[in-house]
Amino acid sequence: xxxxxxxxxxxxxxxxxxxxxxxxxxxxxxxxxxxxxxxxxxxxxxxxxxxxxxxxxxxxxxxxxxxxxxxxxxxxxxxxxxxxxxxxxxxxxxxxxxxxxxxxxxxxxxxxxxxxxxxxxxxxxxxxxxxxxxxxxxxxxxxxxxxxxxx
Numbered sequence: 708x709x710x711x712x713x714x715x716x717x718x719x720x721x722x723x724x725x726x727x728x729x730x731x732x733x734x735x736x737x738x739x740x741x742x743x744x745x746x747x748x749x750x751x752x753x754x755x756x757x758x759x760x761x762x763x764x765x766x767x768x769x770x771x772x773x774x775x776x777x778x779x780x781x782x783x784x785x786x787x788x789x790x791x792x793x794x795x796x797x798x799x800x801x802x803x804x805x806x807x808x809x810x811x812x813x814x815x816x817x818x819x820x821x822x823x824x825x826x827x828x829x830x831x832x833x834x835x836x837x838x839x840x841x842x843x844x845x846x847x848x849x850x851x852x853x854x855x856x857x858x
Contacts, residue, residue, distance in 0.1 A: 710731055710732040710733075710734065711731075711732040711832055712729060712730060712731050712732070712832075713729075713730045713828065713831075713832055714727060714728070714729050714730075714799070714805060715727070715728050715730060715825075715828050716728075716802065717821055717824070719818075719820060719821070719824070721817070721818045721820070721821070722817035722818055723816055723817055723818045723821040725802075726798070726815070726816075726821070727798075727799040727802040727805070728796055728797065728798055728799060728825060729796075729797045729798075729799055729805070729808045730795055730796055730797075730825075730828055730829055730832050731794075731795055731797070731832075732795070732832050732833055733794050733795060733833065737794065738833055741787065741790060741791075744783075744786075744787060745787055748779045748780075748783035748784070748787070749778065749779065751779075751783070752778040752779045752780065752783070753778060788826070791826060791829055792811055792825070793810065793811075795829045795832070796811055796825055796829065797809060797810060797811065798810075798811055798812075798815040
Protein backbone atom coordinates (compact mmCIF):
# COMPACT_ATOMS: atom_id res chain seq x y z
CA UNK A 708 0.00 0.00 0.00
CA UNK A 709 1.30 3.47 -0.86
CA UNK A 710 2.03 6.15 1.68
CA UNK A 711 -0.82 8.51 2.41
CA UNK A 712 -0.76 11.90 0.74
CA UNK A 713 -2.88 15.01 1.01
CA UNK A 714 -3.11 18.16 -1.05
CA UNK A 715 -3.86 21.18 1.12
CA UNK A 716 -4.52 24.80 0.26
CA UNK A 717 -4.13 27.68 2.67
CA UNK A 718 -7.50 29.34 3.27
CA UNK A 719 -6.48 31.66 6.12
CA UNK A 720 -6.25 35.33 5.17
CA UNK A 721 -2.73 36.58 4.62
CA UNK A 722 0.18 36.38 2.24
CA UNK A 723 -0.07 32.58 1.90
CA UNK A 724 -3.79 32.41 1.15
CA UNK A 725 -4.38 30.22 -1.90
CA UNK A 726 -0.97 28.52 -1.81
CA UNK A 727 -1.10 24.74 -2.28
CA UNK A 728 1.10 22.07 -0.74
CA UNK A 729 1.42 18.31 -1.22
CA UNK A 730 1.95 16.35 2.00
CA UNK A 731 3.40 12.84 2.03
CA UNK A 732 3.55 10.43 4.93
CA UNK A 733 6.99 9.34 6.15
CA UNK A 734 7.89 5.68 5.75
CA UNK A 735 7.14 3.57 8.81
CA UNK A 736 10.85 3.28 9.58
CA UNK A 737 11.43 7.03 9.27
CA UNK A 738 8.34 7.87 11.35
CA UNK A 739 9.41 5.43 14.06
CA UNK A 740 12.90 6.98 14.15
CA UNK A 741 11.46 10.52 14.19
CA UNK A 742 9.09 9.64 17.05
CA UNK A 743 11.88 7.97 19.03
CA UNK A 744 14.16 11.00 18.66
CA UNK A 745 11.29 13.31 19.67
CA UNK A 746 10.42 11.12 22.66
CA UNK A 747 14.05 11.01 23.84
CA UNK A 748 14.44 14.78 23.43
CA UNK A 749 11.25 15.33 25.43
CA UNK A 750 12.48 13.00 28.15
CA UNK A 751 15.84 14.85 28.31
CA UNK A 752 14.03 18.18 28.56
CA UNK A 753 12.21 17.17 31.73
CA UNK A 754 8.74 17.30 30.18
CA UNK A 755 6.36 15.07 32.13
CA UNK A 756 5.53 12.22 29.79
CA UNK A 757 2.54 9.95 30.51
CA UNK A 758 3.67 6.43 31.46
CA UNK A 759 2.07 4.69 28.47
CA UNK A 760 2.96 7.19 25.75
CA UNK A 761 5.96 5.28 24.40
CA UNK A 762 3.73 2.33 23.49
CA UNK A 763 1.77 4.51 21.08
CA UNK A 764 4.67 5.66 18.87
CA UNK A 765 4.02 8.67 16.64
CA UNK A 766 0.48 9.01 18.04
CA UNK A 767 1.85 9.25 21.54
CA UNK A 768 4.28 11.99 20.58
CA UNK A 769 1.50 13.87 18.80
CA UNK A 770 -0.70 13.59 21.88
CA UNK A 771 1.86 15.61 23.83
CA UNK A 772 1.30 18.48 21.44
CA UNK A 773 3.47 21.40 20.52
CA UNK A 774 3.34 22.66 24.12
CA UNK A 775 5.65 19.83 25.14
CA UNK A 776 8.07 20.66 22.33
CA UNK A 777 8.53 24.02 24.03
CA UNK A 778 10.56 22.24 26.68
CA UNK A 779 13.10 20.96 24.16
CA UNK A 780 16.32 22.67 23.36
CA UNK A 781 16.59 24.31 19.96
CA UNK A 782 19.34 21.82 19.10
CA UNK A 783 16.90 18.93 19.64
CA UNK A 784 13.78 20.51 18.12
CA UNK A 785 15.18 22.08 14.95
CA UNK A 786 16.30 18.87 13.21
CA UNK A 787 12.92 17.27 13.96
CA UNK A 788 11.00 20.26 12.62
CA UNK A 789 13.28 20.53 9.57
CA UNK A 790 12.88 16.83 8.80
CA UNK A 791 9.11 17.17 9.01
CA UNK A 792 9.17 19.73 6.20
CA UNK A 793 11.92 18.21 4.03
CA UNK A 794 10.41 14.73 4.17
CA UNK A 795 6.71 15.51 4.09
CA UNK A 796 5.91 18.89 2.49
CA UNK A 797 6.26 20.01 -1.11
CA UNK A 798 5.08 23.26 -2.64
CA UNK A 799 2.70 23.12 -5.60
CA UNK A 800 3.49 26.43 -7.35
CA UNK A 801 0.46 26.23 -9.66
CA UNK A 802 -2.64 24.55 -8.20
CA UNK A 803 -3.92 23.99 -11.78
CA UNK A 804 -0.93 21.72 -12.38
CA UNK A 805 -0.68 19.63 -9.15
CA UNK A 806 1.82 17.18 -10.61
CA UNK A 807 4.45 19.92 -10.62
CA UNK A 808 5.79 20.22 -7.09
CA UNK A 809 9.11 20.78 -5.39
CA UNK A 810 10.70 20.87 -1.97
CA UNK A 811 10.02 23.93 0.13
CA UNK A 812 12.21 27.01 0.03
CA UNK A 813 12.00 29.73 2.66
CA UNK A 814 9.90 32.07 0.51
CA UNK A 815 7.17 29.45 -0.08
CA UNK A 816 5.65 30.35 3.28
CA UNK A 817 5.41 33.96 4.35
CA UNK A 818 3.31 33.56 7.49
CA UNK A 819 4.43 31.74 10.65
CA UNK A 820 0.83 30.61 11.04
CA UNK A 821 1.05 28.77 7.71
CA UNK A 822 4.10 26.86 8.88
CA UNK A 823 2.38 25.86 12.12
CA UNK A 824 -0.76 24.84 10.20
CA UNK A 825 1.31 22.74 7.79
CA UNK A 826 2.95 20.97 10.74
CA UNK A 827 -0.47 20.17 12.13
CA UNK A 828 -1.59 18.82 8.76
CA UNK A 829 1.53 16.62 8.57
CA UNK A 830 0.76 15.21 12.02
CA UNK A 831 -2.82 14.51 10.95
CA UNK A 832 -1.51 12.60 7.96
CA UNK A 833 0.63 10.38 10.21
CA UNK A 834 -1.65 9.92 13.18
CA UNK A 835 -5.06 8.41 13.63
CA UNK A 836 -6.39 11.07 15.98
CA UNK A 837 -8.98 8.64 17.30
CA UNK A 838 -5.97 6.79 18.78
CA UNK A 839 -4.74 10.01 20.39
CA UNK A 840 -8.24 10.72 21.74
CA UNK A 841 -8.40 7.19 23.18
CA UNK A 842 -5.01 7.67 24.84
CA UNK A 843 -6.13 10.92 26.40
CA UNK A 844 -9.49 9.49 27.47
CA UNK A 845 -7.97 6.38 29.03
CA UNK A 846 -5.44 8.49 30.92
CA UNK A 847 -8.17 10.81 32.19
CA UNK A 848 -10.35 7.87 33.19
CA UNK A 849 -7.43 6.22 34.99
CA UNK A 850 -6.73 9.35 37.05
CA UNK A 851 -10.40 10.08 37.69
CA UNK A 852 -9.81 13.65 36.66
CA UNK A 853 -11.42 15.87 34.08
CA UNK A 854 -8.11 17.68 33.61
CA UNK A 855 -6.05 16.96 30.53
CA UNK A 856 -3.08 14.69 31.26
CA UNK A 857 -0.97 17.17 29.34
CA UNK A 858 -1.49 20.09 31.68
